[in-house]
Amino acid sequence: MPANLPAEAKAKLAKYSEAKTIEDKIKALEEFISSVPKHKGTENLMLWARRRLAELREELEVRKRKKVGGGIQFFIEKSGAAQVLLVGPPNTGKSSILAKLTKAKPEIAPYPYTTKTPLPGMMICEDIQFQLVDTPPLNIEEPESVINNRVAGLARNADALILVFSVDYPNIYDTIRRALEILNERGIMVSRARGIVRIKKSRDISGVKVEGQGRLIGFTEEDLRRLLAEYRIFNAIVEIEGDITLDDVESALITNMVYKPTIVLVNKIDILEDYTTLISNIRETIPKDISVIPVSVEGGYNIDILCNILFKTLNIVRVYTKSPNKEPDPNPLVVRRGATVLDVARLIHKRLAENFRYARVWGRNVKYPGQRVGGDHVLEDRDIVEIHAY
Numbered sequence: 001m002p003a004n005l006p007a008e009a010k011a012k013l014a015k016y017s018e019a020k021t022i023e024d025k026i027k028a029l030e031e032f033i034s035s036v037p038k039h040k041g042t043e044n045l046m047l048w049a050r051r052r053l054a055e056l057r058e059e060l061e062v063r064k065r066k067k068v069g070g071g072i073q074f075f076i077e078k079s080g081a082a083q084v085l086l087v088g089p090p091n092t093g094k095s096s097i098l099a100k101l102t103k104a105k106p107e108i109a110p111y112p113y114t115t116k117t118p119l120p121g122m123m124i125c126e127d128i129q130f131q132l133v134d135t136p137p138l139n140i141e142e143p144e145s146v147i148n149n150r151v152a153g154l155a156r157n158a159d160a161l162i163l164v165f166s167v168d169y170p171n172i173y174d175t176i177r178r179a180l181e182i183l184n185e186r187g188i189m190v191s192r193a194r195g196i197v198r199i200k201k202s203r204d205i206s207g208v209k210v211e212g213q214g215r216l217i218g219f220t221e222e223d224l225r226r227l228l229a230e231y232r233i234f235n236a237i238v239e240i241e242g243d244i245t246l247d248d249v250e251s252a253l254i255t256n257m258v259y260k261p262t263i264v265l266v267n268k269i270d271i272l273e274d275y276t277t278l279i280s281n282i283r284e285t286i287p288k289d290i291s292v293i294p295v296s297v298e299g300g301y302n303i304d305i306l307c308n309i310l311f312k313t314l315n316i317v318r319v320y321t322k323s324p325n326k327e328p329d330p331n332p333l334v335v336r337r338g339a340t341v342l343d344v345a346r347l348i349h350k351r352l353a354e355n356f357r358y359a360r361v362w363g364r365n366v367k368y369p370g371q372r373v374g375g376d377h378v379l380e381d382r383d384i385v386e387i388h389a390y
């Protein structure tokens with residue numbers, strides 16, 4: 001249901017997203033809340049606004065405490081090809097996974113709420129590394145718990161999520177549903193649903209540019225520009241995937257929903273004689289685009305396939321660059337699937353892309369090794385590229 005916000009509320013929301021300090025954000029959000037008419041169409045919006053306000057107030061508290069000393073660090077700087085967050089209810093084996101796949105030494109214990117702060121470790125997958133981050137558990141019993149906001153905050157910054165559940169939960173289906181709800185209510189989407197909208201405000205471009213392979217359903221780019229202008233957004237890239245309506249764009253603007261590629265691990269299957277029915281029932285209850293993998297960390301079952309699954313879920317490929325008459329660089333560039341030769345040139349240097357002439361490619365998508373290709377040639381995993389420029 002569309003929110004149909006009055007102009008005043010839209011202006012306040014713009015003020016909120018432009019605010020630089022937490023104090024200014026809190027003030028703008030308070031004003032926004034009081035300017036929104038209360039009806040069915042604004043229910044979700046109000047839920048989001050109140051929750052965001054609570055998060056901001058909490059953040060302000062934490063900062064104040066930090067100045068005094070102490071305070072917990074709830075942000076993990078990214079490293080490696082992607083940051084992948086281990087998320088789930090208590091005692092499901094998140095820390096055990098981190099310990100198994102990386103050199104990190106988290107605390108592991110047979111009781112819930114062992115992990116108190118996030119902890120990173122590097123997981124080696126062939127010639128690249130993913131940063132795995134262990135997190136404190138989601139509180140399923142008390143969805144409004146502060147810890148859920150913090151974990152969602154970490155998830156917002158991550159590139160992908162591994163949701164970890166365990167077969168020793170009495171009602172695993174309900175637990176999974178509630179965990180997904182906790183994330184969704186905090187703006188983290190784990191499924192692509194119909195389509196995705198990402199709005200990137202940028203001063204570097206002028207005007208509103210639509211990118212991606214999605215389709216605008218029932219509206220034009222001009223309608224989109226008009227809507228963004230109402231929110232005082234004049235320079236932005238709007239990335240769309242799948243089928244997008246104008247309502248989807250407005251929800252993305254208002255609630256700041258983000259999509260995170262996600263896989264679900266169902267751990268401790270060593271306890272069960274037969275897990276096939278359980279796994280297929282779980283697959284039935286969650287969105288189809290999420291892989292559900294039965295694992296046993298302690299038994300070492302299905303742990304070795306995680307690299308491969310992460311690769312697919314993150315939708316990335318490795319590309320090795322080389323100079324003429326030299327061996328390829330052993331360290332690959334990691335790019336999104338569908339990236340072209342020109343995208344890779346741009347990654348290396350802006351000027352290399354501007355002065356691009358042609359490239360030679362060795363790999364799967366060429367007719368013979370070292371084939372000459374243009375800038376729009378799409379690269380495959382493990383391709384070797386030699387770029388020639390003026």
Ligand SMILES: Nc1nc2c(ncn2[C@@H]2O[C@H](COP(=O)(O)OP(=O)(O)OP(=O)(O)O)[C@@H](O)[C@H]2O)c(=O)[nH]1
Binds near residue numbers: 107108113267295
């Ligand atoms: N049977 C069995 N037990 C496991 C497996 N993986 C982990 N465990 C046990 O489950 C308990 C909890 O493991 P942790 O790794 O601490 O779980 P966690 O999800 O990090 O727990 P919190 O930090 O409290 O959220 C420990 O006693 C582990 O030894 C497994 O594959 N099978």
Ligand SMILES: [Mg+2]
Binds near residue numbers: 094095107134135
């Ligand atoms: Mg733990």
